[in-house]
Amino acid sequence: MAKQEDVFKKVVSHAKEYGFIFPSSEVYDGLSAVYDYGQNGAELKNNIKQYWWKAMVQLNENIVGIDSAILMHPTVWKASGHVDAFNDPLIDNKDSKKRFRADVLIEDYCAKLEDKAQKEIEKAAKRFGEAFDKAQFEATNPRVIEYREKQQKILSRMAKSLDDNNLADVKSLIEELGIADPDTGSKNWTDVRQFNLMFGTKLGASAENAMEIYLRPETAQGIFVNFLNVQKTSRHKLPFGIAQIGKAFRNEIVARQFIFRMREFEQMEMQFFVPPGTELDFYKQWKEKRMNWHLALGLGEENYKFHDHEKLAHYANAATDIEFKFPFGFKELEGIHSRTNFDLSAHEKHSGRKLQFFDPERNESYVPYVVETSIGLDRMFLALFSHCLKDEVLEDGSERTVLSLPPALAPVKAAILPLVKKDGLPDFAEKIFNDLKFDFNVISEEKDSIGKRYRRQDAIGTPFCITVDHDSLADNTVTLRERDSMAQERVKVEDLRRIIDEKVNFRTLLAKL
Numbered sequence: 001m002a003k004q005e006d007v008f009k010k011v012v013s014h015a016k017e018y019g020f021i022f023p024s025s026e027v028y029d030g031l032s033a034v035y036d037y038g039q040n041g042a043e044l045k046n047n048i049k050q051y052w053w054k055a056m057v058q059l060n061e062n063i064v065g066i067d068s069a070i071l072m073h074p075t076v077w078k079a080s081g082h083v084d085a086f087n088d089p090l091i092d093n094k095d096s097k098k099r100f101r102a103d104v105l106i107e108d109y110c111a112k113l114e115d116k117a118q119k120e121i122e123k124a125a126k127r128f129g130e131a132f133d134k135a136q137f138e139a140t141n142p143r144v145i146e147y148r149e150k151q152q153k154i155l156s157r158m159a160k161s162l163d164d165n166n167l168a169d170v171k172s173l174i175e176e177l178g179i180a181d182p183d184t185g186s187k188n189w190t191d192v193r194q195f196n197l198m199f200g201t202k203l204g205a206s207a208e209n210a211m212e213i214y215l216r217p218e219t220a221q222g223i224f225v226n227f228l229n230v231q232k233t234s235r236h237k238l239p240f241g242i243a244q245i246g247k248a249f250r251n252e253i254v255a256r257q258f259i260f261r262m263r264e265f266e267q268m269e270m271q272f273f274v275p276p277g278t279e280l281d282f283y284k285q286w287k288e289k290r291m292n293w294h295l296a297l298g299l300g301e302e303n304y305k306f307h308d309h310e311k312l313a314h315y316a317n318a319a320t321d322i323e324f325k326f327p328f329g330f331k332e333l334e335g336i337h338s339r340t341n342f343d344l345s346a347h348e349k350h351s352g353r354k355l356q357f358f359d360p361e362r363n364e365s366y367v368p369y370v371v372e373t374s375i376g377l378d379r380m381f382l383a384l385f386s387h388c389l390k391d392e393v394l395e396d397g398s399e400r401t402v403l404s405l406p407p408a409l410a411p412v413k414a415a416i417l418p419l420v421k422k423d424g425l426p427d428f429a430e431k432i433f434n435d436l437k438f439d440f441n442v443i444s445e446e447k448d449s450i451g452k453r454y455r456r457q458d459a460i461g462t463p464f465c466i467t468v469d470h471d472s473l474a475d476n477t478v479t480l481r482e483r484d485s486m487a488q489e490r491v492k493v494e495d496l497r498r499i500i501d502e503k504v505n506f507r508t509l510l511a512k513l
């Protein structure tokens, strides 16, 4: 089995074993691509939300946050284009009866060509050592050029066929490339069909009067339709932004990578409304700001890259993805899009209401342009969780699993551990708990040996363990153990709050932005 599959399996099992993520309705064997967050998962998720909300809303004078409803008037989705165009091309394998996204099968084929190109580059790098000039090799090596040209040709043809809704050609491409069902090797495919990803439901008491509505597939439209309400009541002038965190639903055809692609998930989105003609400057600024937000977490610059879109949606004039190195490779974590005035204009047209801003400097009214930043909360969770989960071999040869989360995001900030369950140590621990609980999420644990308790806290990412022993009663000191270095120091009980706060507060993180 490939190593990255092992890593991913470990991520999934660790998330379940330590109360981060459970399959939804597990007692009924689960519901595909739907997950529940457990006691530690909910804390981590809340902390990620806080980091995003504080960075976007609290630190920016001209951004406010809202919380709009999941259910919206159905015309919203007609105007936004989701009713007509929020489709994925699907294909079934007649032998295995498995369903695939046709575009993903083709993209995976291209990814294999890229792997081959990378192998050539790696081989050459080894052969030439320090003298290796990667850029020159990529530009001149016939095999690398061939692999890349082939990818380009395939992807352009697919993009054109999808654009023209020529689904027969998408199927021909799959057949010409000899793409087989990855699990069974069968090449017996059905035709390609379009499949709308929105979940429909009904609003109303009786069947005759019920209105067909949708669970929102993105939170952004709740921001667009509230643009004027917020602008007028907040009295913000352009440029200003509206942020929101909330659930979104997509009936994904293939949802295999744990919480990477879910049917119910959360988005953290911000729409920045700007005067026409200034949008590309703000787009550049937001690209930089959002990348800094990620880098401040300290997971390593090499694990992020921009993927600028060459082919743009008809309403966008610039778009990029921030990709993260997940255990299964670089994949989209966040999207940043310059969406022109497409959405507000579409809502003006469908609602018959003006959604404009009177600009006193330009002395004119116009439909604002929009730069959007959109990140999946669950994907951000997976990025952090998979990157921070590590198996370490210690100096004495023993092993530990540690979740080295940025301290501000850790579910539990400190665990208070009385060495034994007697001699007044639990009471002493309780006093510390009762003092710290107003500032931090802390827990107290008495069961098992101290070593086992340390390991358990390492596994859920707790930055500090506070051990209460017999000396504590005499001199009011405790042993403070730090998660990453495992260094232990004796500290006064009255210094605990300050020491913990210095390490775990959001200020330190936010000050880096």
Ligand code: GAP
Binding pocket: 217, 218, 219, 220, 250, 252, 259, 260, 261, 262, 263, 265, 267, 269, 332, 333, 334, 335, 372, 374, 375, 376, 377, 378, 379
């Ligand atoms: N309003 C723009 C929008 O929704 P998107 O690229 O479709 O754009 C934005 O989604 C982000 O939402 C993605 O970058 C990803 O992080 C997250 N996302 C999208 N679909 C998802 C899914 N099925 N499961 C989990 N996260 C998802």
